Amino acid sequence: xxxxxxxxxxxxxxxxxxxxxxxxxxxxxxxxxxxxxQCLFLYPAKEWGSLAKxxxxxxxxxxxxxxxxxxxLTGAMEVNFDNLGRILIPDYLKNYAFLKKKIVxxxxxxxxxxxxxxxxxxxxxxxxxxxxxxxERLKELGV
Amino acid sequence: xxxxxxxxxxxxxxxxxxxxxxxxxxxxxxxxxxxxxQCLFLYPAKEWGSLAKxxxxxxxxxxxxxxxxxxxLTGAMEVNFDNLGRILIPDYLKNYAFLKKKIVxxxxxxxxxxxxxxxxxxxxxxxxxxxxxxxERLKELGV
DNA sequence: CGGGTTTTCCCATAGTTATCCACAATCCCC
DNA sequence: GGGGATTGTGGATAACTATGGGAAAACCCG
Numbered sequence: 001x002x003x004x005x006x007x008x009x010x011x012x013x014x015x016x017x018x019x020x021x022x023x024x025x026x027x028x029x030x031x032x033x034x035x036x037x038q039c040l041f042l043y044p045a046k047e048w049g050s051l052a053k054x055x056x057x058x059x060x061x062x063x064x065x066x067x068x069x070x071x072x073l074t075g076a077m078e079v080n081f082d083n084l085g086r087i088l089i090p091d092y093l094k095n096y097a098f099l100k101k102k103i104v105x106x107x108x109x110x111x112x113x114x115x116x117x118x119x120x121x122x123x124x125x126x127x128x129x130x131x132x133x134x135x136e137r138l139k140e141l142g143v
Numbered sequence: 144x145x146x147x148x149x150x151x152x153x154x155x156x157x158x159x160x161x162x163x164x165x166x167x168x169x170x171x172x173x174x175x176x177x178x179x180x181q182c183l184f185l186y187p188a189k190e191w192g193s194l195a196k197x198x199x200x201x202x203x204x205x206x207x208x209x210x211x212x213x214x215x216l217t218g219a220m221e222v223n224f225d226n227l228g229r230i231l232i233p234d235y236l237k238n239y240a241f242l243k244k245k246i247v248x249x250x251x252x253x254x255x256x257x258x259x260x261x262x263x264x265x266x267x268x269x270x271x272x273x274x275x276x277x278x279e280r281l282k283e284l285g286v
Numbered sequence: 287c288g289g290g291t292t293t294t295c296c297c298a299t300a301g302t303t304a305t306c307c308a309c310a311a312t313c314c315c316c
Numbered sequence: 317g318g319g320g321a322t323t324g325t326g327g328a329t330a331a332c333t334a335t336g337g338g339a340a341a342a343c344c345c346g
Contacts (some may be wrong), residue, residue, distance in 0.1 A: 151334075151335095152334080152335070154335065154336065154337095155336090156336090156337095158335090158336095160333080160334060160335080163332085163333075227333080227334080227335090228333085228334095229334090229335095
């Protein structure tokens with residue numbers, strides 16, 4: 001289980017350190033892809049495998065299913081850790097998530113999220129404002 | 144599994160480099176053909192075999208099935224890699240997919256797609272709007 | 287046949303990427 | 317608190333790859 005929030009720097013070679021606690025759980029094999037709200041998702045290989053399989057089984061003949069599978073699959077990249085526990089962020093993902101220098105890495109149970117610090121703060125303050133309303137809605141979901 | 148997005152240039156001899164990660168999986172034998180949404184599909188020989196079989200079994204009586212099978216079967220060509228991992232794009236396929244200079248090569252699980260960069264960007268923004276609520280879709284897939 | 291054109295194969299080079307190493311700061315345990 | 321191990325960050329070096337030409341072979345077409 002991934003929990004907690006960490007900040008790191010991306011260097012000019014697009015390398016990003018992953019928190020040691022997460023490294024063990026990822027076991028050298030992970031997949032990074034486009035996430036929601038302009039962040040990136042990092043999945044353990046196994047989690048990704050089942051997601052990708054489901055995506056691949058969507059019907060090729062339906063335009064919207066095709067498009068959806070394309071977005072998720074083409075956005076994904078296997079990541080390798082160097083022997084210091086860093087991963088490489090491909091350009092197109094770096095752009096997608098507006099990653100500059102200061103990065104927030106956060107654990108969200110079964111996945112890891114990668115945010116630019118500024119985006120992260122923005123998102124947080126937005127959520128904090130709305131948190132009252134959200135709580136109301138969550139109640140409907142039985143939380 | 145083919146995943147990820149890469150950009151390459153076609154040179155004036157219509158040669159196109161295939162990402163090293165994909166080369167290994169293709170193992171020197173591949174088939175290129177017309178794809179859906181004005182891109183090209185590139186299949187490993189084995190995948191192509193089973194797909195071609197399915198296409199041949201589509202009911203001859205239905206006009207659209209007939210058209211679809213024709214599109215893919217008549218467009219197909221075996222591709223050879225030169226010793227630097229490049230393939231040759233035949234003229235009629237190059238025209239079909241509007242390939243100019245900057246090309247996007249993307250992995251979509253069991254096939255590779257080849258897009259002109261401009262077409263790809265257009266398609267992406269269109270899909271992002273349409274698919275909009277990715278989260279909802281993910282829920283349907285049980286993720 | 288022969289001239290010109292296209293295709294195929296091979297190599298050069300510049301740029302990029304991966305791997306390895308250094309150092310300083312931090313953490314942790316005794 | 318002290319000392320050893322761990323970790324974050326930045327470079328350096330070596331390996332690889334993208335791209336562009338050049339030469340040889342094949343292919344036309346008259």
